[in-house]
Amino acid sequence: MAKEITKQVMQEDGTRIISAEKKFSFKKFMLQWEWMLVLMFVAVTVFNLIKIPNYANAKNLFSATRDFIDKAIVVFPMAFVLMLGEIDISVASTMALSATIMGVAYQAGFPMALAIVIALAVGALCGFINGIILVKFPELSSMIVTLSTQIIFRGIAQIILETQSVNGFPAWHTQIYTAKIGGIVPAALIFVVVEALFFAYLLHYTKFGRRCYAMGNSTTVAKFSGVHTNKIKIIVYTMAGLFAAVAAIYLSAKMSSVRSDIAKGYELDIIAMAVLGGVSTAGGKGRMLGASLSILVIGYLRYGLGLMNASSQIIMIVVGALLIIAVAIPNFRESVGQANWFRKLKGMFVKKA
Amino acid sequence: MILLSEYILELKGITKIFPGVKALDNVHFSLKEGEIHALMGENGAGKSTFIKVITGVYQAEEGEMFLNGEKVTIRGPKDAQNLSIAAIYQHGTAYQQLSVTENIFMGHEKMTKLHTINWRQMHKDAAVLLKQLGSEIDPHSTMGNLTVADQQIVEIAKAISTNAKIIIMDEPTASLSKRECEELYRITEQLRDEGRSIIFISHRFEDMYRLASRVTVLRDAQYIGTWDVDGISNDVLISKMVGREISQIYPKKKVERGEEILRVEGLSKTGYYKDVSFSVHKGEILAMTGLVGAGRTEVCQGIMGIEKPDSGKVFVDGRELKIKQVSDAMDAGIGYLPEDRHKQGLILDWGLGQNVTLATLEQFTTATVINRKAENKRAKELLEKVKTKALSVFDKASTLSGGNQQKVIVAKVLNSDLKVVILDEPTKGVDVGAKAQMYEIMSDLASQGYGVVMISSEMPEVLGMADTILVMKEGRVSKIFPDAAGVTQEMILEAAMNM
């Protein structure tokens, strides 16, 4: 089927010249998913500008990010998990558990800083447990395993806190949420930007990232190529757990209290953000730039709709529809092109050559 | 029945266009009743597309199809089934998790009067069909638990159960052992004697000579011609398929055998192989042969640490190799070219360059960051060295033909600091032209002082290339011929089978 390439230069001794220069293709450049996200972001901004008076206010726009930073923190490591062709449904429960343990540790008289370190350790441990189970039982799908650890982690949080809440954290803890650099840019946003840069660097420039891509495309090929697939899987899941704990600390500062039922349903929002960003749940595809853009698209869409007093139900519908449309677009041309009705329709207008 | 035509099936001027590619260009084909007709051509010549046109999976843009002299149009697989055409595809289309019975009757189940599935009748009929084919497969067993050969018999039973008059077999012998091939030949002949017509696609000349009365050759999506098998010689046929003469297929060079480079002692893994010992020297090509399922691939994957062995020792250059994971074997200097290009060797969505460097990223990294320029430059050098037909290192691996994909994997293996190369069925499913180049590469490797282990089921290539022949039988080393000169096909077969 593959037509042989004819243009190739062949030297006299029969060797062929293969180019190692990347040719810039404008078409390819413009066909990147990220442009679509930029368009969406522009659309959202224009929409908000028209509908909301005084929308273009730098201070407010920066403050708005604080509403979705808790999810944004986990989107990047989640993108890594999806990149491997796996999924982690337990991140929200991990958030709840590490926040709970932080609260309890603080209540028990540990200094806040130590309580935070413990929370981070708990988050990393949760992720590590997911990773270990998946590595030891490769027959099990990550969806099922993290589905059950999701129940377990949340369950442990419930055992510890029951229906109580912990509050009265020191003032500097609240600062994690409220602090602003120069009175405008939230400190937590700076953290997210640095995090995004770190993960982008990790995925796109390092050995580790390349190997993750390889595993997402084919774990077998990666394994046959000497990639330590088990180690990578554990690291990626541990990372997801660790950053879930980071998000939990932020969230506890935002709510200035901790309960066992915080962050319920976050996992699906986080996955949705990554997927809208062009990260395929089948693995092996996606970029951190896309993930970052999609966080902004969904985040500001919510913010704008919220300011317009649109009910949260409308927001749910819009986000759901956006997700489906976004994923459907790349498939649309192909599937419609093959459909019979489309062919017939086309046949009516386009004469056969 | 009065035949309106000499042919039961005739196709004229078939053209199939995929976006940007002409997959079939004005192809003709004719099939007589009760004939076995071989369809040959290199990989990518369009054979698979052609049969998919016949079975209605694809629709041709141009061309006509006649069945018993009457013009027919096939719009989908169901149409083909109704016209008594059945196909057994190359990549098993079996339902692995369903029973044999269900595989046979899927799509045309036996029903009771109440329009429910009549399982009892189906199991019974399945048993009868399988018995007709001389097979003892239990209709209740799960498809996935059968051997490839048995699965093929089930597929044939399925074709018969639809009352197919025309049966298309797409490379049925590709992964069968010698004995299983014989079994398949017998069944195919039986089908022919029952008056069915068979289109038999294969790479093996052996199959064609054994079975077919006529042969049609396709090349680069074009129709080359149809000949009586008796009236055409091997060399002519090859040149028709390749479009040029191939002088010497086995370019074996005389190499002095050097010191021992790889030694395997008592390697065992429950259920797969036991007590496997052998050694390979510098400049030596050791061919591992035997029936499919004798444990050859498993032994090599054990050495590589892909599936760890239970016990046994492996020495490279006299030093014991602690087999923990694949990277250990690679660090020790063993390279492995896997059997399944698509599933084990290449990431099809990636460019060639990234595929070549995947196993050896360390060479291009400083402080964990990949130097892409150096990476691409190295990939370019290696790909040129193995004469890959490609334009750029950024070409997607999926766009190359089978033989060229194999070369990319060779380049990938060659990039590491090697002492021993293990090639698992390096020419399987590769066309004639690329085959010759693979042999050349192998020969070069040996003359450069590498130890080469080649797993192969093809007798001619084993006899043509090997210095030492190791025959495996049921997970054990059955016999080692230290000097391949003078060994005959019969001697190998005797060692490989229960005799």
Next chain:
Amino acid sequence: MNKVKKFFSSNIREISLIIVMIVIAIFVQIRSDGNFLSGENINDMLKETAVLAICAVGMMCVMVTGGIDLSIGAIMALGAMIGSTVLKGNQDLPNIVIVLISMGVGLVCGLINGTLVSRLRIIPIIATLGTMNIFRGVTYLVANGSWVKQQEMGQGFLGMATGSFLGINNLIIIAIVVYVVATFFMTKLRTGRKLYAVGNSEESARVSGIKTGRTLTMAYAILGAIAGLGGILYVCKYGVAQGETCVGYEMNVIAACVLGGVSVTGGTGRVPGVLLGAILLGMLNNAMPLIQISVFWQEAIRGLIILLSIIANTLIRRNVEMKALRRRNI
């Protein structure tokens, strides 16, 4: 002898589930002073499980094709919400009409999911994640911030869940009917077998002339209709319909299927297994309060049991394979 062995090896999943259930039953029976296995409690337990078991059948249809449907909870809520809103205005409508309305709504939702998956080729988990948000949002819109309360439903409707037939609760009866139909459908009808064919290999199914797109759409449509039924029964049982009805229920349903041996990669899964999976979950919910396990411990224990049982199943399968390897005598 050989036949017995064959029976065991081909039903290992179901048998091991039954064994687990017996072990739990004995343990709980002793700890609860014999209350657990009383007729009343068993009736209670099955009643509580009925809705979950019904929905699990729908999920099984989808999972067998290799898909998944995260929107099942939202479909239940939407179907039930629309059904009960209609009921609120017309309390004299026969129950069957309300049930059919709910099922119809579910069917439409399912068709939407099916179309997204089969025609637009969106990965099921993503497509249904999107529609989950949409259906849930629409439910809130229909609810318009208020609940449909017990008084507004009327005794005639509520009686559907409390009433009984031959001493067996109606919900159980409905569940039994659903299971009988499902078993018949999945094993005796061509259409049911097509689901398995598609789940095993979509390519092969297409080649053997099965309209795979239609089959996939059908699977999601069945799930939708069944979810509509489950939703209205759920509301009927608890006597309240609200926007939050069945939030997170999808995880319970998926868990029941997985416990019952339905593979997430498609192609395998049997109706009896799913029933056992659902009952096992129901048993845990029922037994834990009986032996005075604190409410707060129950979720963790449930999750742990799900995890352990899938791990145990993997170990059993590995053991079987290892034995087969040893038998090869190499």
